[in-house]
Amino acid sequence: MSFSDPELQNYYRRRLQQRIEGLMPLYQTLLRRENALRSLYQILTGLQKAVAYPELVSLANRALLAEPQVLPEKILAVLNFLAYAPGLKAKSGTQIVSQTLRDVLAVLESVQAFEHDLAQLRSIAHALSGSGGTYGFSDISQAAKTVEHAAPDEISNALGNLILVLKRHVLVEDPLPQHRILLVQKDPDLRHLIQHRLHAEGWLCDQVSTASEVWLQIIQTAYAVIITDLVLPDLDGRRLVHELRLRPETSQAQIILLAGSSSFDAAETPEVDLFMPKPVDLEQLVSKIRQPLSLVRASAEFEQIEPLTGLPTMSSFLLFLRKQRPERGAFALFQGSGLSAEQVQLWVKMLRAEILPQDFPVGLAGPSVLLFRKAVSSEQLLIFIQSFQKSLISVASEFQIPSLIKVALAEFTREDPEIQLIKLQEQFNQKALEISPGVFMRAETGLPKKTVKRILLADDDPLIASILRFRIEQEGYAFAEVSDGDQVLPALQKSLPDLLILDLKMPGKDGFSVLKDLRQQYSAEQLPVMILTALGNESHVVQGLKGGANDFMTKPFSPEELISRMQRYLA
Template sequence: MYDLKQHFLDRLGTHIDALHSAQKAFLSGSDDAVESIRRIAHSLKGSGGTYGFPSVTELAQSVEEAPAEELESALRALLDHLISLRTSSRGDKSVILIVEDSPEDQAILQAIFPESDYRVYVAGTAAEAQEILTRHSIHIILLDLILPDSDGRNLLVKFRESPQTVHTPVIILSAKDSPQTKTECFALGANEYFVKPVDAEVLATAVRAKLDQAQKIKSELRIDALTELPNRAALQEEFLRYKAQSQRHETPLSLAMLDLDHFKQVNDTYGHLIGDQVLQYFSRHLVRSLRKSDFVARWGGEEFVALLHNSTPEGGQGALEKLARRLKEKPFQSTGDAAVTIPITFSAGITEVTATKSINDAISDADELLYLGKHSGRDQILTRKSDIKERPRSILVAEDDELTADFILHRLKKSGYEITHYANGAEALKSAQSNTFDLIILDVKMPGMDGFEVLRNLRKDSRNNSVPIIMLTSMGRENDIVKGLDWGANDYMLKPFSATELLARIHRLLK
């Protein structure tokens, strides 16, 4: 899930640069610098508490309230703390491409962006810049307009036409100061425009701000809005990283695809709001069940994918089986006046990611196993080593009319279904409450308990509140149809009906 603390840490560089600049001005005797320092400290005081850094809030408040003679020491303490937080959280360095033909300007720009904070590549021509981009992932580009082999504006157009750099921030550095040149560059996709000679501190702050902004946008584009899990685009990026790490360290890597069972029925029965809450509930438990080194993403709909670091498919199978048991122990419960309890099961396929296997290959393999799990009764977690035995789908039939019951049982058994039959509604209910069925067929009129009462009790039972139910009613009893659908039936059939129609409806509900 998107980490709000990390978002705050990612943006710290801009505040640090701004405070350093204000500190320098303050030590030079600038009165305006005092107001600037206190204003930045006020901003940090609020955001520190919001994002879970009370120490930042406390130190920023000290700066904001410090008397003039203590301001310098308070500011130094705040800066030291911010730099420490940023250093401890930072992973890979930001990568800058400088496209500049002047050796003097190259040296000046490289001095602004030290190796301790950045990895910098320098190109003296447009051709060199494009060659560097084929070999390295660049986070921001500083572009001069006057190059030996091209107008910088033509190169800017190429940056915006390339999928690799279409979203990469580009800052123009040029001696050209005309409004026409500036507006053209912005129209072509430039993010900032600096006229040479540039102010080193302002440029450094602008670069940091653009990097922070780009990182935030990238993070948001990689996050599924509903579950706050990484999305499909993020998974495709992480797959390459996990696969490379697996090959480098010669450790196993597995990919699991998970799909919630009967999720369409949850939406149909309870509405999409409850369905969304079920997806959120499942995603939280999935993340908690796996290790921090694993990667979980929402693939789409009710499908999720997990990259299992340093794990064989059988090892991943054990982890997901624990998740399945946890969900059975703690079914989803909604809140509010009309609270409902919904049991959650899922099917999953887990495949090994080999050196030659692409993400599409891995997804296809896992999906094939997932499909087998669905058709062997759902609530299955399969690998290539699993003993896959497709069990017949089980149907409970509650029908007291002997001729109708014989007709249904004959056709369903012939089609491979496992049938349990009762002529009494109360007995059928008792069986459903102690056994698991894939589908239930209820006649409206039965001795012991009519079909409506059985239906009402089934929908109160966590075992059966999402099992597909077909109601059988006599021709002309439209009130029965409306009542059954209102009470939670998934479908109805009017007697007499054909075997073909009955099988088609059963197939649709079990799909």
């Protein structure tokens, strides 16, 4: 028998937060293990191509086929070969591959601890599968059962879905999120000073010292403002900013970059909202943060509510616009077809759980929902729509999500908002995207379709190719490689890439000859070329740049720096 008493259900919702706090460390452990296994697979499949070293190929094959309990032993065998094989240790890619393998090994070594974590997780899931049904939350019960019975390679996805379902119920009970700031700073003294000053304003400030900790933190908490240093122990601050902008959780956060004025070029980092020079003026920092935090829960002041959706009315939104006077932003108009009142309330509840505190949702007749997000373009708002669609998919069967939900996007202008809404409604059928579970179509939206950028590497070192394939594909780019200078021009003629990474010392034609030949056919704008070579004296750099290269990097190199430079030519 299940309880439907509101007081009992609210009691249960309050206890769910404790469950989430217990599950999050387990989820992070699973994600670290998954990422480690993914890195390992990419490296080992790359080493299989190192045909000049048959023993290394054999060791990589054995590691790929190994059972979990003996996998650390196989990784150690590969590491020992890389460390002691004649001529291989000097290769510039060996150090990168070896360090990655050591990092993977540190994560995978404790098989016993992993088994203990799995047992603990299944125990919590078993308890939730019973209590969820008892208190009237069948969605929690179903998601928990999926975790309890999931295979080890599927359990992280199942757990992520369970946490999402739990958070939705907890969020219903949290009417006004507190201001939260994430501070990323390696200097403990500066970290303490900034955090102390922000706490004095009544703001909650979480602090970490590395980029790796950032990814774990944003899984757990939504942040309105992120303050990061330019120089971090494990990643360039500009690279961190770029990756934060790509993630739905942080794409709209206010990002502040701290750096010495001589080491920062604002033109190179357009994704930063604000640059603060060092030494940091704490009072100026507080004043700059105060404005974005004043937008939190934009609709909280305007309490005229549309009864079906439970959202503020259009008149409340107009009042908000007159008071805030936003310069720019974007609209998303959602419409459902043939929905019951219960179905409308269900997906609106999901939408409210996903949007940012400073967003303004509006309930309209129809039923329809208008979402306004300040200071973004419709293309940026599209990223949120894609994230919301994934949430719909993750709980579609349990929640019985309606079969047809559409959304149209438009830029906010100075024109009367009611007139803008009328125009958007009139053009809805031409602009609409269908975001029903399992479907994401850009149907006549007028927005450009995203094309995958293609990178071609010309390098005869299989270790370099392996690590670059892993990092470049991780960024969402397509990757191809050739290992001989004579192969480059035929590969270009077959399919012109968006960027060529070119070694100078290769079998066949050397890199300088390849560069000379291709510049007779392709300009620097048509085909950007980055030279990546162990030949790094001044004469080589000058010859390469004069010969038509767009950029020049020497080995050994930082993959993160290379990715950052690449993106200048792929924007």
